[in-house]
Amino acid sequence: MDRSELMNLLNQMTIEEKTAQLMQLATPFYKGAKEAGEITGPLEELDINEDHVRNSGSVLGASGAENIRNIQKTYLAESRLGIPLLFMSDIVHGYKTIFPVPLAIGCSWDMQLAEESARIAAREAAVSGIHVTFAPMVDLVRDPRWGRVMESSGEDPHLNSEFARAFVKGFQGDDLGSDLERVAACVKHFAAYGAVEAGRDYNYVDLSERELRETYLPAYKAALDEGCEMVMTAFNTVDGIPASGNKRLMKELLRDEWGFNGVVISDWGAIKELIPHGVAEDEREAAYKSIMAGVDIEMMTTTYVHHLSSLVRDGVVSEEIIDEAVLRILELKHKLGLFENPFRGADPTLEKEVVLCENHRLTARKLAQKSSVLLKNENVLPLQKSQRVSLIGPFAESDDLLGPWSWLGSGEDAILLKEGLLSKISPNQLQIAKGCGVESGTKEELAYAIEAAKNSDVLLLALGERSDMSGEAGCRADIRLPQVQLELIARLKELNKPIVVVLFNGRPLDLHGIIEEADAVLEAWYPGTEGGAAIADLLYGDANPSGRLSMSFPYSVGQVPVYYNHFNTGRPKGAPDAQVRYVSQYLDIPNEPLFPFGYGLSYASFSYHNASLSTTKMTEELEVRVTVKNTGVEGEEVVQLYVRDIAGDVVRPMKELKDFKKILLRRGEEKEVSFTLSEEQLRYHHSDLSFESDPGAFVAYVGSNSRDVIELPFQLVK
Structure with missing residues (x-):
């Protein structure tokens, strides 16, 4: 079917059929669905009739090959024009095989594994009948109070853009029409949802256009440049106008300026x-x-089907605008091959073989290893397999390891931390005590944990947040662990035994009460289906931690938003001529985060030396070189390149990530790492929104994180 045939199909449609194509409904509305039912209760409030459903264009939240085939078959049997349905779902970090949450994947700094995780998620979803995933979420995040930071890859525009490309490539592949094991991607939430005021979901966003373009838009643009087929609107306002009705944002910027001609869908x-x-x-x-x-598509409300037809008849809206929206939807259905094969990849037999298969689980285990970040280690990790271990805490035997937006993931399929440990040591070396729940506990639980701990060589505390304490609508003003968990570690500290804390959470936390008491802290996030196995690998040295933070950990919630690429002030703290008091500072806490962007420890140790530039007078590009040596066990290091523009047309960040390389070094091995820094990478949006670089002084920084770097000054000459 070519475009002329699609136009012919469009011309046969009534205005009511057209507007119904623009409506997305949840699965229970549809005949043939296993969860189908009468349209009663809250669904009845939508005032939907059978004609609306019969002509609707897409389905939200269906799953299972047989189920989706039944819905499609029943739908097409009643469809006047035989236009197939699109099936869309939130496959955010896995379908049935659940990978670490996206914020954790961001900490892997591993684009190949990120792409592979999306490919596997797409494969499982596609054989189960799904056509579109509402991912990747590329909102830049700076405020850990916001629950949805777990869906993002972090606080940096460059790193987020790289992950955006990797996820889109993994989901979509090279040819959606011929590759039936891929799904269309939908980048979200356009735009700047990560900047919601006070870190509160659905809240107001107020940004200058320069800040919007400089910091928040690059990752969306990267996803679209990679060919992302759909865009989802954000709940928030942009410049005082909600995104879903923001013509400046959606039409003038997204469609006219960027040239996006795919489908735009509202959020729920x-x-x-x-x-x-x-x-x-x-x-x-x-x-x-x-x-x-x-x-183009209205998700789960019905203003379009109830009002667009009359708006057209009254001459308020041109039918050509409706036609453009419908045509974009038809073109996506055509690109997916649905007119020729409305059941596409839905295959009940293949579904049983593919979903949660061993190879997929192995990749999930590897990515969970790479995503975990070792924050502290005072010579207690890796554990020795001869040691007696007490596993204590609310996550000791919990299957709440998948995190928000794991949708079809099941805790029953997850490898628990207890099970991971028992794959390394014998049962008589492991004692397990809950100690407390996530937010409450009893004296008896605490007493039992203390008694169990007395007979152990090392205490392994599994602490964190329930998955419903982060994610959508999971915003928190207090981002410390609940008090009962802080009391647990304080009481166990009195035993004077080594304490290792493993954290399960969806946001950067205020770690006071943990970081001072523990001898080692491993940030495991929500690690997914293979979480327990991956963590055990890390704890016992069968895998070496290589994760690096993609979002800063605050010293206190009073700092937030706190992020590495901030601006300087006219009275910066620590300047040579600064006064003691009258500088930009807190009187009671440091300005700096507890752990900076890019930070993470390893069982290896890396030294940086011989850093140099190919020239200090740059015209078009220069080389940045540094030698990295491993003085410990074999491990991976993420070598990071930052730049600062000393004086610009507008103030510039103190540092900006420009490139990075993840390298593997054996014990004693050293390697020269080089980066090519181009003039194009020094461009930014000026006060008039022109995008160009300025001649003058710059500093390149190379190191292991955004704080611990070697400075290399240079000049850009034009």
Whole structure:
């Protein structure tokens, strides 16, 4: 089917059939679905009738090859024009084989593994009948109070852009039409959802356009440059206008300036939310503003089907605008091959072979190893297999290892931490005590844990947040661990035994009460299906920690947002001529985060020397070189290159990540690492939004994280 045939199909559609194509409904609306039911209760409030469902364009949240085939078959049997349904779902960090949460994947700094995780997620989803995933989420994040930081890869525009490309490539491959084990990707949330005020979900965003373009937009653009097929709108406002009705953002920037001609979908209910936002009086106005902004699909509200037809008949909206939206949807269905094969990759037999297969689990285990970050180690890790271990804490035997947006993932399929440890040591070397729950505990639980700990050589504490304490609507003002867990570690500290803490959480935490008491801290995040096995590998040295933070850990919640690529002030703390008091500082805590962007320890130790530039007078490009030596066991190091523009048209960040390389070094091995830094990498958005570089003084920094670097000054000459 070519474009002329799609146009012919479009011309046969009534205005009611067209507007129904722009509606996305959840699975229970559809005949043939295993969860189908009468349209009652909250669903009845949408005022949906059978004609609406019969002509609708896409389905939200269906799963299972047989189930989706049944829905599609039943739907097509009643469809006048035989237009197949699109099936979309949130396959964020795995379908059934669950990988670490995206923030953890960001800490791997490993694009190949990130791409492979998306490829596996796509494969499992595709054979189960799904066509589109609502991923990747590339919102840049700086405030750990926001629950959805777990969905992002971190606080840096360059690193986020690299991950955006990797995820899109993994999900979509090279040819969606012929590769039936791939799915279309939908980048979200456009735009700047990570900048919500006070770290509170669905909240207001207020950014200058320069900051929007400089910091928040690059990762979305990278995903689209990689060929991402869809864009999801954000819940937040941008410059005072909700994204789902923001013509400047969706039409003028996304479509006209960037040239995106794919499908734009609202987030759940976001079009109707223009009313409480205060930019639409009623559903009719909300529908008008969203369609005029270029939003093609309305997810789970019905302003389009109820009002677009009358808006066209009244001459308020041109039918050509409706046609453009419908055509984009038809073109995506065509690209996926649905007109020729409406069941696409849905294969119940292959589904049983592919989903949660051993090879997929092995990749999940490897990525969980690479995503964990060793934050502290005072010569207690790796553990010795001869040691007696007490495993204590709410996550000692918990299967809550998958994290938010694991959707079809099951704790029953997960390798628990206890099981991982028992694959390394014998049962008589391991004692297990809960000690407390995540937020509450009893005196009896604490007493039992203390008694168990007395007979052990090392105490392994499995602490953290429940998965529902982060993710969407999981915002928290207090980002310390709950008090009962802090009391547990304080009491166990009195035994004067080595303490190793493994953290399970979806955000950077305020670690006071943990970091001072523990001899070692391993940030495992929500590690996924193979989490327990991967953590045991790391604890016993069968794998070497190589994760590096992609988001700073605050010293205190009072600092947030705290991030490495901040601006300087006119009175910076620590300047040579600075006064003691009248500088930009807190009186009670440091300015700096507890752990900076790029930070992470290893069982290896790396030294940096012989750092140099190919020239100190750069015209088009220069080489940055540094020799890295491993003085410990074999391990991986992430060598990071940062740049600072000393004086610009507008203030510039203190450091900006420009490149990085992950290298493997054997014991005693050293390697020269080189980066090519180009003039293009020094460009930025000026006050007039022009994008160019300025001649003058710069500093290149090379090192193991954003704090511990070697400085190399140079000049850009034009």
